[in-house]
Amino acid sequence: MADSKTKSGNNPVKIADNISELKIKQIEDEVASSYLLVDIGANLTNSKYSRDLDSVVERAKDAGVKKIMVTGASVQCSKEALRLTRLYPGMLYSSAGIHPHDAKTWTDDCYDTIKELASNPECVAIGECGLDFNRNFSPQDVQMEVFEKQVQLACEVGKPLFLHERDAHDDMVRILGKFKDRMPPAVLHCFTGTSAQALKYLEMGLYIGLTGFLWKDKSDDGVRSILEKGLIPLDRLLIETDAPFMYPNVRGSKIPANIKQALSDRSLSFLNRYCTFQRNEPCALPVIVEMIAAYMKRPVEEVAMATTINAIKLFGFS
Ligand SMILES: [Zn+2]
Numbered sequence: 001m002a003d004s005k006t007k008s009g010n011n012p013v014k015i016a017d018n019i020s021e022l023k024i025k026q027i028e029d030e031v032a033s034s035y036l037l038v039d040i041g042a043n044l045t046n047s048k049y050s051r052d053l054d055s056v057v058e059r060a061k062d063a064g065v066k067k068i069m070v071t072g073a074s075v076q077c078s079k080e081a082l083r084l085t086r087l088y089p090g091m092l093y094s095s096a097g098i099h100p101h102d103a104k105t106w107t108d109d110c111y112d113t114i115k116e117l118a119s120n121p122e123c124v125a126i127g128e129c130g131l132d133f134n135r136n137f138s139p140q141d142v143q144m145e146v147f148e149k150q151v152q153l154a155c156e157v158g159k160p161l162f163l164h165e166r167d168a169h170d171d172m173v174r175i176l177g178k179f180k181d182r183m184p185p186a187v188l189h190c191f192t193g194t195s196a197q198a199l200k201y202l203e204m205g206l207y208i209g210l211t212g213f214l215w216k217d218k219s220d221d222g223v224r225s226i227l228e229k230g231l232i233p234l235d236r237l238l239i240e241t242d243a244p245f246m247y248p249n250v251r252g253s254k255i256p257a258n259i260k261q262a263l264s265d266r267s268l269s270f271l272n273r274y275c276t277f278q279r280n281e282p283c284a285l286p287v288i289v290e291m292i293a294a295y296m297k298r299p300v301e302e303v304a305m306a307t308t309i310n311a312i313k314l315f316g317f318s
Pocket of ligand 1: 163164165189
């Protein structure tokens with residue numbers, strides 16, 4: 001004891017302080033790196049990842065994202081998503097379906113093709129499917145018809161639905177309602193609606209998927225206030241990056257100081273080093289869960305754990 005004091009020179013207290021700060025930082029890093037998250041929606045078939053997918057997947061792992069669902073949004077994209085799962089077994093999973101934007105590409109053989117893709121164990125959901133009356137890239141009547149076929153298919157194969165909805169809440173509720181007695185579990189991914197809409201989806205038994213969209217929600221009755229009011233029970237919440245989209249701009253002036261303070265250095269370092277508006281990555285997920293937990297005023301470990309358990313339950317990951 002006396003010996004080490006002598007060796008430490010005449011300012012042992014300062015050194016001790018430095019050591020303990022370092023120690024605290026290490027412990028914080030360990031806690032942060034012990035995240036065990038599931039990104040339930042990343043568009044890793046996007047050409048933006050074609051050059052460095054290995055690094056993207058490796059970074060996600062380092063950040064604590066242990067499983068990623070690669071979104072299928074067209075027949076081609078769903079095939080490619082399934083192919084990626086073979087390259088990263090146990091880490092990547094896929095969904096198979098046709099996005100409402102691409103509903104107009106539906107042909108008679110799509111039903112059987114998606115069914116065939118969904119017969120693989122790595123393909124854990126039907127979708128992304130649904131309704132997008134915001135952009136209307138496909139005519140609304142075609143969207144509804146193609147969506148209904150995919151819900152039918154999910155019922156037939158018994159795999160969960162990965163749903164997309166923009167400005168089409170009533171029709172989404174109406175179509176899902178037709179299948180209510182036999183519908184498999186479903187998640188409304190990248191939810192951006194109102195509290196009444198969230199409550200309706202929850203009442204129907206759906207899970208709610210949240211992304212980095214949170215940062216730009218400015219409405220009085222949107223995702224932020226839904227979280228602040230605690231309207232989404234923890235056992236119905238899922239998290240996703242929707243990468244390369246939905247970059248969480250945590251520097252944005254719309255984010256209150258207390259939320260910014262809740263973000264850990266480690267999570268921010270992944271976000272700031274690797275993610276941009278042009279290309280978000282699954283390694284942004286820790287920042288998203290920290291932001292969600294801060295709005296919910298709950299410990300981030302609790303939210304992380306709950307969302308992971310929900311994903312395992314919903315998609316049947318091992
Ligand atoms: Zn979507």
